[in-house]
Amino acid sequence: MAKKAPKSENDRSSSTSVASAKSPPTASNHQMVLRMKSSEKMKKIAQGSDVSESETRPKSKSRLKSKQKKKKTKIDAKMPKKPPTAFFYFLEDFRKEFQEQNPDIKSMRDIGKACGEKWKTMTYEEKVKYYDIATEKRAEFDTAMAEYNKRKESGEDEETEDDSEYDE
DNA sequence: CGATTGATTGTTTTG
DNA sequence: CAAAACAATCAATCG
Numbered sequence: 001m002a003k004k005a006p007k008s009e010n011d012r013s014s015s016t017s018v019a020s021a022k023s024p025p026t027a028s029n030h031q032m033v034l035r036m037k038s039s040e041k042m043k044k045i046a047q048g049s050d051v052s053e054s055e056t057r058p059k060s061k062s063r064l065k066s067k068q069k070k071k072k073t074k075i076d077a078k079m080p081k082k083p084p085t086a087f088f089y090f091l092e093d094f095r096k097e098f099q100e101q102n103p104d105i106k107s108m109r110d111i112g113k114a115c116g117e118k119w120k121t122m123t124y125e126e127k128v129k130y131y132d133i134a135t136e137k138r139a140e141f142d143t144a145m146a147e148y149n150k151r152k153e154s155g156e157d158e159e160t161e162d163d164s165e166y167d168e
Numbered sequence: 169c170g171a172t173t174g175a176t177t178g179t180t181t182t183g
Numbered sequence: 184c185a186a187a188a189c190a191a192t193c194a195a196t197c198g
Binding site: 080085088108109111112114131134141145 | 174181
Binding site: 081082083084085087088091092095106107108109111112 | 192
């Protein structure tokens with residue numbers, strides 16, 4: 001049911017393979033552990049693990065304070081930027097549809113909310129599609145990070161500190 | 169006029 | 184291991 005008709009868009013080859021494939025070429029170390037954990041989590045969701053309504057909602061305190069901007073983690077001359085997550089990819093697609101279905105909506109905050117809800121309703125298979133893309137992206141990112149780490153180990157005396165980074 | 173917030177979740181980063 | 188931060192996006196708003 002609800003089997004999304006194949007859009008004959010097999011550019012990504014068999015992406016509907018679900019978790020069967022799951023072949024993360026990564027093998028860093030601690031990172032791998034974390035990644036594996038993620039997989040476990042997904043499995044949990046796939047099996048449909050109840051709910052967890054208690055979603056800490058700090059309302060606006062932490063969010064406000066956080067402020068996505070503010071390079072606190074300076075250092076980053078070569079620090080690879082974080083690639084968009086699966087959710088973001090989904091957003092890209094969803095955004096277009098959402099705008100078409102809701103041309104009245106203007107901002108993304110509304111879309112984001114809608115996406116979040118829909119995202120939760122999406123099944124693992126559907127999400128996997130985006131996960132796959134994100135995974136690929138991360139693979140590239142991993143390489144970049146390897147160099148970044150290397151560079152750091154090689155000689156990170158200046159910490160890529162160009163100018164003055166004395167607090168703000 | 170410019171920069172920032174705002175909202176979503178997922179990965180990244182660092183301690 | 185855990186928590187904080189940030190990733191895109193774009194409209195609206197503050198200064």
